Amino acid sequence: MHFISRCEWAFLALVFLYSFIPAVVGLFRIPELLGMPAIVPPNPRAVIDPVPITLHILGSSVFCLAGAVQFLPSLRRHRPALHRTLGRIVAAAGCVSALTGLWMTVSYAFPAALQGTLLYGARIVLSLAMVAFIAWAVVAIWSRNLAAHRAAILRAYAIAQGASTQTALFLITMIFVGTEPLGVARDLMMMAAWAINIGVAEVLIHRAFGTRRSRATISSTP
Numbered sequence: 105m106h107f108i109s110r111c112e113w114a115f116l117a118l119v120f121l122y123s124f125i126p127a128v129v130g131l132f133r134i135p136e137l138l139g140m141p142a143i144v145p146p147n148p149r150a151v152i153d154p155v156p157i158t159l160h161i162l163g164s165s166v167f168c169l170a171g172a173v174q175f176l177p178s179l180r181r182h183r184p185a186l187h188r189t190l191g192r193i194v195a196a197a198g199c200v201s202a203l204t205g206l207w208m209t210v211s212y213a214f215p216a217a218l219q220g221t222l223l224y225g226a227r228i229v230l231s232l233a234m235v236a237f238i239a240w241a242v243v244a245i246w247s248r249n250l251a252a253h254r255a256a257i258l259r260a261y262a263i264a265q266g267a268s269t270q271t272a273l274f275l276i277t278m279i280f281v282g283t284e285p286l287g288v289a290r291d292l293m294m295m296a297a298w299a300i301n302i303g304v305a306e307v308l309i310h311r312a313f314g315t316r317r318s319r320a321t322i323s324s325t326p
């Protein structure tokens with residue numbers, strides 16, 4: 105892995121740190137779901153129906169952590185076969201994450217304080233959008249459309265990393281307000297996290313296209 109630059113290691117470290125609570129601490133729920141003693145505070149919905157949440161935690165962690173590796177330009181340049189193999193795993197994991205998120209949204213009996221109509225609707229729309237973007241990214245790469253592939257996968261990744269931004273906003277609220285947001289406030293906070301991530305992804309995509317377009321203009325200028 106000598107070809108990975110310092111800047112890329114720093115990017116990976118940042119993403120791992122940012123995703124730590126949902127993607128790594130989330131895995132601590134698995135022993136409880138397999139009938140072992142609980143490590144984290146219990147989630148009654150998970151105890152009643154452990155299948156979707158177990159698949160969700162595993163799929164989400166792989167998508168967010170292995171997905172970060174896929175963004176490294178040097179990996180794509182020096183190990184294209186690894187990028188392709190990992191890409192198939194990450195795409196499948198992303199679909200599992202989104203579809204099980206959808207499954208729990210519609211099948212778990214949430215108290216209104218934890219999932220109101222707003223969050224219910226947002227979860228349905230965004231989990232379907234995440235699957236659609238992953239499928240779009242796969243079709244784009246089959247047609248050798250690199251720009252569309254990158255834009256679609258970045259949009260899917262932004263939706264998935266909504267879980268990390270939700271955790272960050274949650275922690276900030278706990279520090280400043282001292283209580284857990286519930287009801288409509290919670291729904292709005294969760295949706296704000298997705299809006300922030302989608303906004304950042306759109307800026308990155310438009311900057312990348314802008315840079316490429318201006319490079320193309322410069323190189324075509326006589």
Ligand code: HEM
Binds near residue numbers: 165205212228264
């Ligand atoms: C569109 C994407 C997603 C949707 C719609 C979604 C939806 C859900 C839902 C409905 C639950 C059940 C919550 C509960 O019972 O209180 C859940 C749990 C969970 N999600 Fe997601 N999720 C998504 C993406 C992610 C991602 C990408 C991660 C990780 C990086 C993640 C991490 C978790 C964890 C760790 C739990 C278990 C929480 C617990 O232990 O109580 N989710 N998710």
